[in-house]
Amino acid sequence: MDQLPTKDQIRQWITDHPTQTAKRDIAKAFGIKGGALRIELKRLLKEMEGEGALTRTRRAFREAGTLPPVTILRVTGPDAAGDLFATPLEWEGEGDPPRILMRAAPSDALGAGDRVLARLTAVEGEDHAYDGRLIRKIGSNPLRILGVFRAGSEGGRIVPVDKGQDKEWTVGRDDTDGARDGELVEAEAASKRLGLPRARIVARLGDPTAPRAISLIAIHQHGIPDHFPDAVVAEADAAQPAPMGARTDLRDLPLVTIDPADARDHDDAVFAEADPDPANAGGHVVWVAIADVAHYVRPGSALDREARRRGNSTYFPDRVVPMLPDTLSGDLCSLHEGVDRPCLAVRMVLDADGNKLSHRFVRGMMRSAASLTYGQVQAAQDGTPDDRTAPMMARVIAPLYAASAAAMTARDRRQPLNLDLPERRIELTEEGKVSSVAFRERLDAHKLIEEFMILANVAAAEELIRLRRPLLFRVHEEPSPEKLDALREVAEASGFTLAKGQVLKTAHLNKLLSQAENTDFDELMNLTTLRSMTQAYYHPENFGHFGLALKNYAHFTSPIRRYSDLIVHRALISGHGWGDDGLSGFDTENLGDTAKMISDTERRSMLAERDTNDRYLAAWLSDRIGAEFTGRISGVQRFGLFVKLDETGADGLIPIRSLGHEFFHHDADAHALIGADSGRVLGVGQRVLVRLVEAAPITGGLMLELLEVEGDTLPRSPRRKGRFSPRKPAKMDRKRRVISRKR
Structure with a gap:
């Protein structure tokens, strides 16, 4: 359209589309492009506002004398017939405000004077102008x-x-x-x-106590949305496979997905080959292709709003709460073997030493040559390929490992933080009960995929910086001085050193971890180093990634399960002019708010997943009350000791009241409890033998009794007559507070 719409056309659009009334929505509806026409549209809207034909609210317009579809109301109370009515809190039209009938359920418990956020529907032929349905009470958000x-x-x-x-x-x-x-x-x-x-x-x-109730508890406890609104499901069900269009054809590349055996979706595929360029002898070409979620989840759609609200998928041992409906996450956006799937892909050139020389992004169409598991690929590389991997050794698997070896060489020079913390895996029966608890095996195949994903994420950040496009960086800041001091104290108490007086680098922390490697303090130093780290988050500004030792880093590789990656994909689409489904005005204007939202939802999911694992572990151990376990003190608080059990990695509490009748002082600086009479030190890192006293699957709590510390039985004082708690001395000998925990 090369001319402005009429005022009547604008009024009709606003009436028909009450949720799409911002200036950019009106411009898009009438095909207005170019600076001159946009300026004229702005002038026309301002003129209509001056005439009283439109009312402006923030960035949107609506027909004068009407209410927006979602507004704040004050309940005025029931009439003689018992019907509940409300009035808008703000009214800018002429005459009396419209009458609103609240279609309230008994559980809404509304009364006169309540302020509510309500969704309105205009009605005709009634004695009221709108029907209102409660969204939530304002200023009344009960615990x-x-x-x-x-x-x-x-x-x-x-x-x-x-x-x-x-x-x-x-x-x-x-x-x-x-x-x-x-x-x-x-x-x-x-x-x-x-x-x-x-x-x-x-x-x-x-x-x-029913099977699979454990994750349900976490879902409700942490407020994780686990039900898709009808509009979201309808949009997903209406989606059709993406057409080829102007996409780059990658279907002849033997891209493969490599995932856990129980993977619920496949959003990344890889391929590598020797670089044919003679100028890069010994170099490699690595392709990373990622599902093109942006094609299906358009800015401002119901799918988009719900994905932003969820922020990410949440994974439990028995279920996943996905960011997107299964029609997309499990089908159209999943890179299934042998079917055409839209993707955003990056071609990266590495030299023989693993340094990235260049990269190039495309919006393409791929066809996965195989859906493989980590175990399959590792077995093939180790010399025992199966029927699926044997034909792929020379063309696919061997080149992947060759490129990975080069990339790992570059990684070793970069020195990212090299934590070694085994990840526990909870296996369930078909009925949802725990069948085993073990630690996940860490294969070279895992490291291969991990390093290729990091390379792709770096390339995405660098590309968007080059294009000067807004994006969400993945930020990880260095530890605070206070946390570093605490780490240094634990290290020194364990016989290790962490140098002072220099700019901290991950190489310094890696040196500390290497000192502890293969000693009794190995796990302790890894765990304490992890706890000294700050929480990674998303931000529109680039503050670098300390843990990975990278200046530029963004999440690009998992748009099925992370909203941050979808924003990065849209930025790439906008930057390269690949379609009209790139960053919207809303995306750009609210980038900071989005970063805060999805950082919060990520933390919410982490807490829910951790609580669920704790509950499953408590359920697993609940029939072993009275059994003895070895472990290590992992935390010290005024109220007791936390112990991480060797067998399962579960954490349990030894209450301070169970440590006999000697009074124990809490030394926060030394991370220890110190006996007032004996001078005994109970501190982080000590090996202990404990007895399981209580396991509560509903809360996930484990209660332990301390039996031995570093092989010595804990002495217990006889109960003093008439005393029910340890004696607190008037003053503690200062020398006892500095006793080494090595004693």
Whole structure:
């Protein structure tokens, strides 16, 4: 369209599309491009606003005398017939504000004076102008409680499942929602009565001990969205396979996916070959192809809004809460073997020493030559290929390992943080019960894929910096001085050194870790170094990645499960002019808010996954009460000691009250408890023998009893008559506070 729409056309568009009324939405609807026409559109909208035909709210317009589809209301109370009405909190039209009938469910519990956020639908032929449906109350966001309901004569009580919360809640007879004794429920805090905390049950979640209930507890406890709105599912179901169009044809490249055997999706594929360029003797060409999620998840769509809200997929031993519906994540966006799939791919050239010489991005169409597992690929490289991998050795697998060896050489020179912390794997039966707990095997095939993904992420960041396009960097800042001092103290107490007075580099930390390697303090130093690190996050500004020892880093390789990667894909699409599904105005204007949101959702998922693993481990150990386990003290607090068990990696608590009748001082600087009478030091890193006293699957808590420390039995004082707690001395000998933990 090479001319402006009429005022009537604009008014009709706003009436028909109440959620697409920003200036850019209007411009897009009428095909207005170019600076001159956009300036004229801005002038026309301002003129209509001056005439009173439109009302402007922030960046959007609406027809004068109307309300936006989502607005804040004040409930005015029921009429004589019992119908509940509301009025808009802000009204800019002429005359009285429109009358709004609240279509409230009994559970909404609305009353006169409540301020609510509501979704409005205009109605005709009624004595009110709109129907309103509650989204949420404003200024009334009650605390949510997840726990086990215990029935009583006057209602009951709720025992929280959070092991960090020991307060119980009372539930009135009319607030139980029919919950049965022992049932897992979700409740919200209500008003107090006689000083007792009260709650109202809002959802019944079933038997807390039933198989697969453990991850459900974490989902509700952490507020992870696990149900897709109808509009989101409808958009996903309507999606069709992407056409070839102007894409680069990569279907002849034998790209393969390499994933865990239980992988739920395949969003990256790789291929490598020797560089045919004689100027790069011994060099390699590496292709990394990533699912083109941006083609299906368009800016501003219902899919996009929901993906941004979720931020990422969350993985549990028995289920995944995906960022995208399965139609996309498990099918159209998944790089299945033998089918055409759209992708964004990067071709990287490495020299013989693994240095990246160049890269080139394309928007292409690929066809996976094979869906392989890490174990398959490693076995093939080790000399025992199966029927699937044997024909691929010379053309695919051997070149991948050759390129990987070069890349790992460059990695060793770069010296990223080299932590060695085994990852535990919880295996479940088909019924959802724990069958085994073991540590994941770390293969060269894992390292191969990991290093190629890092290279691709670096290339994406460098490309967008070159194109001067906004993006979300993956940021990891160096440890704070306080955390470094704490790490240094643990290192010195363990017999190692971490130099002072120099700019910290990952190489310094790697030197510390190498000192501890193959000693009794190996795991301790790895764990303590990890705890000294800051949390990585997303940000529109580039502050570098300390842990990877990289100046430029962005997430590009997992757009099926991370919204950050989708933003990077859109930035590449915009930067290269590959289509109209690149970064939107909203994406660019709200980049900081998006970074904060998805950093928060990532932390939420990490906590939920950790809590779920703790609960599964407690369930696994619950039939071994009284058994003895070896482990190492992993944390010290005023209230007790945390011990990481060797067999499972589970963490348990030794309460300070169980350490006999000697009083123990907490020395926070030394990360130790020190006996007031004996001078015995119980500190981080010491080997211990413990007895399992309690395992609570619902909370994930393990309670332990200390039996031995570094092979010595803990002496216990006889109980003093009339005393129920350890004696606290008036003053502690200063010398005892500096006793080495090596004693």
